[in-house]
Amino acid sequence: MTVPADLRYTESHEWVRAEADGSVLVGITDFAQDALGDLVYIELPEPGKTYAAGQVIAVVESVKAASDIYAPVAGTVLAVNESLKDAPEGLNQDAFAAWLFRLKPANAADAAGLLDAAGYQKQIESEK
Amino acid sequence: MLKRTPLFELHTAAGARLVDFGGWEMPLNYGSQIEEHHAVRRDCGMFDVSHMRAIDLAGSASREFLRHLLANDIDRLSPGKALYSCLLRSDGGVIDDLIAYRLGAEAGLPGIAYRLVVNASTAEGDLAWMEQVRAARGYTADLALRLRTDLSLIAIQGPRALERVAQAAPQLAEVLGRLGNFQAAACGPWFVARTGYTGEDGCEIALPAADAPAFWQALATAGVAACGLGARDTLRLEAGMNLYGSDMDASVSPLEAGLAWTVDTRFPRDFIGRAALERLQAAGGLRQFLGLRLLGRGVLRSHQDVQAPQGRGEITSGTFSPTLQASIGLARLPAGVQPGDEVTVALRSGPAAARVCRLPFVRHGKALGAAA
Numbered sequence: 001m002t003v004p005a006d007l008r009y010t011e012s013h014e015w016v017r018a019e020a021d022g023s024v025l026v027g028i029t030d031f032a033q034d035a036l037g038d039l040v041y042i043e044l045p046e047p048g049k050t051y052a053a054g055q056v057i058a059v060v061e062s063v064k065a066a067s068d069i070y071a072p073v074a075g076t077v078l079a080v081n082e083s084l085k086d087a088p089e090g091l092n093q094d095a096f097a098a099w100l101f102r103l104k105p106a107n108a109a110d111a112a113g114l115l116d117a118a119g120y121q122k123q124i125e126s127e128k
Numbered sequence: 129m130l131k132r133t134p135l136f137e138l139h140t141a142a143g144a145r146l147v148d149f150g151g152w153e154m155p156l157n158y159g160s161q162i163e164e165h166h167a168v169r170r171d172c173g174m175f176d177v178s179h180m181r182a183i184d185l186a187g188s189a190s191r192e193f194l195r196h197l198l199a200n201d202i203d204r205l206s207p208g209k210a211l212y213s214c215l216l217r218s219d220g221g222v223i224d225d226l227i228a229y230r231l232g233a234e235a236g237l238p239g240i241a242y243r244l245v246v247n248a249s250t251a252e253g254d255l256a257w258m259e260q261v262r263a264a265r266g267y268t269a270d271l272a273l274r275l276r277t278d279l280s281l282i283a284i285q286g287p288r289a290l291e292r293v294a295q296a297a298p299q300l301a302e303v304l305g306r307l308g309n310f311q312a313a314a315c316g317p318w319f320v321a322r323t324g325y326t327g328e329d330g331c332e333i334a335l336p337a338a339d340a341p342a343f344w345q346a347l348a349t350a351g352v353a354a355c356g357l358g359a360r361d362t363l364r365l366e367a368g369m370n371l372y373g374s375d376m377d378a379s380v381s382p383l384e385a386g387l388a389w390t391v392d393t394r395f396p397r398d399f400i401g402r403a404a405l406e407r408l409q410a411a412g413g414l415r416q417f418l419g420l421r422l423l424g425r426g427v428l429r430s431h432q433d434v435q436a437p438q439g440r441g442e443i444t445s446g447t448f449s450p451t452l453q454a455s456i457g458l459a460r461l462p463a464g465v466q467p468g469d470e471v472t473v474a475l476r477s478g479p480a481a482a483r484v485c486r487l488p489f490v491r492h493g494k495a496l497g498a499a500a
Contacts, residue, residue, distance in 0.1 A: 012212045034145070037358060038162040040448040040455075041425050043477070059477070061427055063161060063358060066476050094162065 001126060002030050003128065004096055008111050009120035010072045015096060016111050023078055024094050025099040028069060031124045033095045036062040039088035045081040045101055051075065053110070058100055060088070073110035075103035133178035134280050134337045142354055150249030152179040154357055156307055161358030164451040168326055168363055169493045172286035173346050173355035177209065181251035182276040182334055183244045183258070189270035190241035196399055197261055198228060199382060201392035202242065209349070210310045210323055213390055214382045215246075215254060216401030220408060221378040222385065223252040223257060225370060227323055229312050236314030243319075245332075247372050251275070261400070279319075280340035284352060285330035285363070287493065293331060296346040325328045325360065327367025327488060347471035362447050365456060368419065368487030374430055374445040375417070375458055381408055384460060385444075386417030386487065415441070416465060418483035420457045428457035433474040436484075438462040443473065451490050458487075 003009075004084035008016040019023040033039070041061040051057050051071035058069035079102040084090055091098035105111060115123065130153040139146070144155035151393030155163060155176065169175045185194065194202045200213035207230055215223040226246045231237040246254045255275055262271050271435075284293050294301040304313045312321035319334040335343060348354065361371070370376060376385035383391075383405060391405060408414065420443065422428055435441075439462035446457030457473075461484070465471070469484045489496060 037145075037157065038160050040427065043425075063362065063427070066427065089160075089162070 001034070002096065003117045003121050003124070005117045007096070008072075008114035008116065009123075010070065010114055011123060012070050014069060015073045016114055017099070018071050018111050019102075022104070022108060024073065024075070024099055024103050024105055026069075026072055026103060027099045028091070028095060029120070029124075030095040031127075032067075033092050036060065036067055037064045037092075038062055038114040039091050042085050042088045042091070042100070044082075044085060045077045047077050047079055049077050051103075053078070060091070069100065071103070072114060073103065076106075078102040078104050131179070133176055135176045136179065138341055138344055139176065144354075144356060146377065147357065149357055150179065150247075152248055154179060155354070157352050157356040157358045160416060161356060162360065162450045164353060164355035164359035165362050167353035168286045168328055168355060168359065169451055169490075170286070171353070172284060172288045172292045172330075172351070173353045173359065174344070175283040175285070175355050175360055176280075176344070177283050177332070178280040178337075178340065179248035180281055181246050181248065182279055182281070183246060183251075184274040184276055185242040185244070185257060185271065186240055186274070187267075187271040188262035189265075189267035193262065193265065193267050193271050193474045194228065194242055195249045195397055196265065199391045199399055199405075200228070201395070201397060202228055202230060203232035204392070207232050208313055208498045209312050210321060211460075214376075215257070216382070216399075216405075217378060218400055218404060219411055220381040220383075220401045220404030222372070222376045222380060222382060222387075223378060224252075224254050225372050225376070226297055226386070227321075229321065231312075235312065237319070245281070249476060250372065276334070279334045280337045281332060281334050282340065282344065282347075283324055283326075283332045284347065285324045285326040286319045287326045287329060289328070292347065292352050293333075293352045296350040296352070297343060300333075307331070325367075325369055326363040327369070327490060328363075328493070344381065361445075362450055365445060365447050365458065366451055366488065366490040368450050368458075368489060370458070371445055376444075378464070379462075381405060383408055384415045384417060386458075413463060415460045415462060416466065417444075418459060418461055418467065419489055420446075420459050420471065420473065420482040421452070421485050421489070422455035422457075422473065422475075423470075423483060426477060426480055427455045428473060432457075434461060434482070435472040435474070435479075436457055436462060436465045436469065439463040441465070441471070449489060451493070452495050456485075456489050457482075
């Protein structure tokens with residue numbers, strides 16, 4: 001199972017990519033999409049809304065079950081991946097390319113406090 | 129320790145995602161259950177259903193026993209024909225649903241009078257119940273019941289199923305060429321039935337466990353897609369077929385599970401549960417069993433609450449339909465609700481509108497009527 005080294009991770013299987021402009025892209029990991037199965041609906045947040053870390057910010061629904069996605073850090077939604085809404089299977093095909101939303105973090109340092117690739121690798125090993 | 133079928137190694141080698149199903153470690157999918165679903169509707173897919181069980185009956189009391197045991201009447205059957213029936217408790221509750229085959233010499237199986245194919249999680253309970261009824265009726269000397277754990281079961285379903293099975297196993301071509309719908313015949317130690325759980329053409333083959341891996345591989349070589357339990361569920365739901373444990377269980381009678389058509393009361397036949405069903409029918413107020421199609425985004429799921437003008441109902445099974453590209457479900461609804469009515473379902477995300485539909489939703493790969 002892929003765990004790219006250049007990303008940060010949460011225990012709830014979100015990945016976070018720090019962008020040059022200070023924003024972060026957020027998606028869910030390969031482990032998560034594999035566990036969920038074929039996705040059929042993705043509900044994305046509204047741009048402009050603000051979330052606390054750990055707050056439910058999106059929902060992905062597979063044939064099997066619906067799963068809440070949590071804001072990895074506190075922040076404001078800058079953009080959402082509309083094309084993913086119409087073709088959720090794209091997330092199953094490449095979870096790390098399928099960003100769900102872009103956040104402006106409330107605190108620039110928060111993303112660095114998340115799990116690194118090694119830490120997340122350990123996490124998923126323990127869940128197998 | 130979960131049970132495994134003889135095809136387990138092949139499933140893991142093919143990258144199957146495995147799941148506990150009724151105590152068996154079975155493939156949920158081999159990558160994408162939606163792709164597997166489409167393969168069955170468009171071409172051909174195969175399912176390892178070796179967790180299900182064949183129970184064979186032999187002996188002079190076989191026919192009388194089954195006429196008493198089953199809610200459907202096996203006297204409808206000529207040799208080689210099959211029917212779908214419920215196995216009922218005396219209070220009318222459903223113990224299991226099953227396919228019953230009339231066999232005997234004319235079907236190529238002289239030593240077996242009838243075969244029942246039952247669900248995996250209920251098989252042992254069904255057999256125990258049958259032994260109890262056999263003893264109570266005094267048939268013990270004249271009826272042998274045999275649980276066929278030596279057989280593997282493979283279902284091959286889809287518009288090109290029979291063609292691809294004949295490619296993979298040419299010795300079956302002759303039998304396949306003459307079997308009509310719901311007919312079965314032996315071909316050497318293999319048993320071929322033109323039955324299925326998908327709403328498509330196809331067959332279900334019972335074969336000695338030792339033969340199963342090579343046959344599965346031959347089917348794969350002939351271009352048949354391996355399909356798991358995920359696709360099996362979306363296919364059967366589109367086809368309006370019940371799943372025991374979701375759509376009915378021992379607390380529900382066939383009358384409220386859309387299965388009144390499987391209960392045969394044409395003749396004064398004393399079958400277990402008959403009196404209870406007649407009382408339930410006479411008392412009235414029976415709930416209906418109908419389809420629902422969600423009008424917007426989301427997925428219908430078991431146990432979700434349904435609100436209709438006539439009162440409350442409940443989703444018994446729900447899923448996303450790859451063929452319809454919308455969520456569908458089966459539901460127990462109050463009397464008076466009509467196909468075409470709009471009802472409200474309590475989804476995880478809040479109340480949502482759904483249309484009541486007749487079943488099935490899909491036939492021969494196409495969406496039907498009110499479901500379209």
